[in-house]
Amino acid sequence: MTIETLNNQNNIRSILFYSKVLRERWGFTPKENQYSDLKSLRDEINSFITQPKYPSISKIELISSLNKLNKINIIDIDLFNWFKDDPITTSFVWGYICNNLELILSIKYGILTHQNTSTSTYEKLNLNKNPASHEERIKIIISYFDYGFIDENGGMKESILKDIQKKWYHASNDVREFKWLSNDNHESIHWAFDYLLKYNTSETNKIDNDFNLFKEASTLPLKLFKPINIKEKLIAIYSALQLWDCHHSEKKMLLSNMNKAWQQKMLRKERENQKSINCYVNSDVKIKLDELVTYKNSRINKVLSDIITEAHAYMIIEIKNQK
Incomplete structure (x- = not known):
């Protein structure tokens, strides 16, 4: 390969770079605008370079300059x-x-x-x-x-x-992954995105209310993202949090508050069909209940629910047998 030969002439990235530099510096205007046609564009570049239009630079110097620029700009x-x-x-x-x-x-x-x-x-x-x-x-x-x-x-x-x-x-x-935020949980993704939008609105309002022209609102760069589907929305959530340029403690607090808010939301949802039971039992009965909870590796409300459900099913059977 001689110095008169352009390097990487079979690399579409390099060919497009040569074309761009020649347009910017030497007025090259390719006839074909089909960048997928590598050979056509390459032939136009080679033809353009051979034309004696540049009295201040020789063909060899031009090619050498293009190759140097290509090496600097088109990285591996x-x-x-x-x-x-x-x-x-x-x-x-x-x-x-x-x-x-x-x-x-x-x-x-x-x-x-x-x-x-x-x-x-x-x-x-x-x-x-x-x-x-x-x-x-x-x-x-x-x-x-x-x-x-x-x-x-x-x-x-x-x-x-x-x-x-x-x-x-x-x-x-x-910004570590939230255990509750995943592609298969669409509700959590929509909620998290809206939570961050509300945070931005709240922070912007704080600045407006303070009338402080020299203070910048600590908002997340959500405006960069316009997700068109649930997958893109999940990507936007993590990307915005990672890109957020704020004090470490502020980001840590938001992540913590966001996690707690979701847990509270799930707790409220879980309790929608639940009723509170307030009663007293003998101390020995309470000890036995605690032992059952430990044995089943469960919670008191779950153990009580299982016991009542089982007893109720047994009652139904007895009622039927009595008829």
Whole structure:
């Protein structure tokens, strides 16, 4: 392979990157807009480079520059493997990018010059703001890293990805899975999402009532997520909690209160068809009841219910036999 040959010409990520850089810096306009047709786009790039339009740079220098930029910007696909198999982790990475758009690439590492400096990197790349699936978020993340441009004097995308991984590690340790929150319990998912929405509303109202213009509401980044089904809603719950940038004690308190609130809800639901029994029994009878509870490894109300149900069934049989 000579220096005049573009590297990774069979890699769709690299070909699309070459196309983007040539458009941004040298006015390349591909005739075909079918990016799935790798050969067609590759042929157009090679044809464009051979045209003597650049008196300030030779063909060899241009290709060399493109290859250097490709090496810096198109990082090894395996570096994304740590999150690709887990929808919640992938959602965290996507959400972190959305919450730190300019910090990650544009400001720190110098994106290609654009006239509209108020537009974020995410918007410049025209990436979908409302991905509806795990697979779509993976594609967006890789596209963001591929085409969020870093020049020859910039930093390393590998280090950016590692920084996000470190933040995910700490965030995932702070937010452990709730035992009662799962894909097969739709009621718990709807309830948890609504609970977090109400928390955000409450925190925002506190700020409004205080009339403190310099205080920021400690709200979760739920507005990032627009779940279209129950699976996506569960992902949004954990992702929002992990991405929530607040004091550790505040997050710990919310998680604890949320867990207690669900347990209380289930307790109230359990007691909907229950009645309280207030009575006194002999001390010896109470001791025997306690022994039964221990033996059956159950609760007093459950043991009493079983005894009464069994006695009642026996009574029915005796009544029938007497007829």
